[in-house]
Amino acid sequence: MIKTIIKILLIITLALSIFWMFKVNAVDVVVSEYVPWANCTEWWEDIVCSIEPWFDSVMWMLQAMIRWLAFIAMMWWVLFIILNWIMYMMWEDKAKIKGRIIKTLLWLILLLLSWVVLHLVAPWVYTG
Numbered sequence: 001m002i003k004t005i006i007k008i009l010l011i012i013t014l015a016l017s018i019f020w021m022f023k024v025n026a027v028d029v030v031v032s033e034y035v036p037w038a039n040c041t042e043w044w045e046d047i048v049c050s051i052e053p054w055f056d057s058v059m060w061m062l063q064a065m066i067r068w069l070a071f072i073a074m075m076w077w078v079l080f081i082i083l084n085w086i087m088y089m090m091w092e093d094k095a096k097i098k099g100r101i102i103k104t105l106l107w108l109i110l111l112l113l114s115w116v117v118l119h120l121v122a123p124w125v126y127t128g
Contacts, residue, residue, distance in 0.1 A: 030046065031048075031049050062125070084104055085101065090116045
């Protein structure tokens with residue numbers, strides 16, 4: 001009997017939460033600087049940003065962060081490849097530098113594979 005009552009209360013709670021979920025409006029927040037993923041407008045002397053429901057603004061923030069981190073990582077590994085190649089041309093111990101170049105290329109391949117996995121799991125990161 002108690003299990004049945006708990007199940008009914010759980011179903012009612014879920015139904016009400018779904019009903020109230022559709023009633024969500026955007027939240028306006030006063031900030032001191034423009035936020036890139038929020039709809040910011042100037043209102044008198046303040047900047048008011050509108051945070052949209054459904055976590056759209058969080059997705060935009062994550063999208064921007066992942067894109068910037070991927071760009072920085074890509075530039076970092078390209079720089080490492082160039083520096084290792086210069087070291088390979090100048091140094092006597094070519095085997096050690098060759099190992100560093102191979103490790104750098106493997107990390108670059110891992111970065112590209114992470115891009116593929118991220119594109120399959122969350123395509124909104126690179127398509128939005």
